Amino acid sequence: MSFFNEEIDRRDTHCEKWDKYKGEDVIPAWVADMDFKAPLPVIEALGKRVEHGIFGYTAMDDETYEAVINFIKRHHNWEIQKEWIVWMNGVIPGINLACKTLKDNEEVITNTPIYPNFVRATKNTNKNLTQVPMREINGRWSIDFDEFENKITPTCKLFLLCNPYNPGGTVFTKEELLKIGKICKKHDVLICSDEIHADLVINPNAKHIPIASLNDDLKNRTFTLMAPSKTFNIAGLQSSFAIIPNRRLRTDFRKKLRGMGDDINLLAITATKAAYKDSDTWLKELKLYLAQNLRLVEDFVKKNKKLKMLTCDATYLAWIDCSNLKVQDPYEFFLKYGIGLSEGGRFGDNDFTRLNFATTKKNLKEILKRMQKAIDSL
Ligand SMILES: Cc1ncc(COP(=O)(O)O)c(C=O)c1O
Secondary structure (H helix, E strand, C coil), rough: CHHHHCCCCCCCCEEEEEEEECCCCCCCCCCCCCCCCCCHHHHHHHHHHHHHCCCCCCCCCCCCHHHHHHHHHHHHCCCCCCEEEEECCCCHHHHHHHHHCCCCCCCEEEEECHHHHHHHHHHHHCCCCCEEECEECCCEECCHHHHHHCCCCCEEEEEEEEECCCCCCCCCCHHHHHHHHHHHCCCCCCEEEECCCCCCCCCCCCCCCCCHHCCCCHHHEEEEEEEECCCCCCCCCEEEEEEECCHHHHHHHHHCCCCCCCCCHHHHHHHHHHHHHHHHHHHHHHHHHHHHHHHHHHHHHHHCCCCEECEEEEEEEEECCHHHHHHCCCCCHHHHEECCEHHHHHCCCEEEEEEECCCCCHHHHHHHHHHHHHHCCC
């Protein structure tokens, strides 16, 4: 039996995903975590550390830095230096901090629909946000580069990039990333590249490229945000980091973070080290399982002509166009049939819904069965 077929009851474990619908016959398929156990090396390392029984003030060690550096080299062919790493207890703080490094009148640009905390971060930091809609080009969610460039104003100084793209699952190609770099250089725009889904490229023909790894200019204008949290299903442990090669940007970013949670906790360190050092096999198997689950979702969408979904090369999130169902609110519509999807409106498009397919095949099949029942009722 596949490790990932194990059914685990997550209710009453402080689990945001399942407890949202406590006591209701609703299968959750919303927030981006997985219904799978973390890799065994992570569980064992945590168990051993908990057994030690003393949880005092904690210091980061070189071995954890090495684990991060080696993992990024091994998986993304990017050589980073220890000094470039800034630990944080989440990628969301990183998005907010990047916005905070701007001057008062400076503005932000991003592509929409987008992971809601991008928009929230600009609100938190009182920054004007320009939204450039993602477009369907050759069956995948893509950036219209003319529109992107035209919308950059002289005060626009930060581009929030989500690569791989949540919600649409695009993995940007080298050519696309270089185009972004060229435009940002021309208009003197910094880049905050949220690469939290970098390790979850499930199409074997796609490859994640950290934008900052492409050339010196991009290296110097980019805050890259990464984490083991999505990859190894340890979001509750809150381990993340920014990679900022440019000393001036890094110092500024660090200054904003100082005294406000500028380290990660003991169990986060323990899990991060074990995940990055010893869990490659688990990750490889996870991606195969997710690819199979994606196929189930794609087949379901194909069968239902009123649904539409573009190519999803990464993440475990399916961004489904429900506009042809002609229902008022796709989230509410499917909820009545016992499925708790993500509301498209939160990402910027009410006609869509987002399905998290990182669950057992058995559970996913039940989700799709219920969705089918909902559609058949129309
Ligand atoms: C693109 C993206 N960035 C950030 C996060 C959350 O990051 P964190 O939990 O580390 O703050 C998510 C979670 O879904 C995400 O999809």
